[in-house]
Amino acid sequence: MQLAPLLLAIASILATVQSSPAPIPTARAAETSAISYADAIDLALDAPLIIDATVRSATRLKPQEAPDAPLATARFYIEADVTALIRGPDAIPQRVAYLLDAPLDARGRPPALKKARVILFARPAPTG
Numbered sequence: 001m002q003l004a005p006l007l008l009a010i011a012s013i014l015a016t017v018q019s020s021p022a023p024i025p026t027a028r029a030a031e032t033s034a035i036s037y038a039d040a041i042d043l044a045l046d047a048p049l050i051i052d053a054t055v056r057s058a059t060r061l062k063p064q065e066a067p068d069a070p071l072a073t074a075r076f077y078i079e080a081d082v083t084a085l086i087r088g089p090d091a092i093p094q095r096v097a098y099l100l101d102a103p104l105d106a107r108g109r110p111p112a113l114k115k116a117r118v119i120l121f122a123r124p125a126p127t128g
Contacts, residue, residue, distance in 0.1 A: 047121035050087040053080035053096065058113035073101045074110040080118060096120070 044050060059077045066075035079097050098120070102110050 043121040044087075047123065048088065049085070049092070049120070049122040049124065051080075051082055051092065051096065051120040051122060052084040052086055053082050053118050053120055055080050055113050055116045055118060056095065058100075060110065069101055072104050074104060076100045076102060076110070076113065078113065080120070083117075086119075096122075098122070 055078055057079045061075045061077060069075040076099070077097065078100050079095055082092060082094055082096060085092055102113065104110055
């Protein structure tokens, strides 16, 4: 069985990325130390899918393709290779895709996302 690409409520990037607000259904980058234990538990309890993955590619969208992206962020189309399905009712594809709003650094550069290990708290995209 193959699911449609995943739209994420949140993605916790296990790299040095700072937190940034993001509208749902895009993902939000969060430094592991920036998210509290209680918040992580709430996300884990609410997410029907929890996925351990590694970012394969991160394509930065042009500003006109992401007009609602928060200021001082860049929106990326991420493809990630699934390492493990931590929780989920069914099998998932070996590769998932989602949107991520990542904060820019002081020089206006986005973080390096390729090969980053991520834990994704997700819901499947509606089909049909």
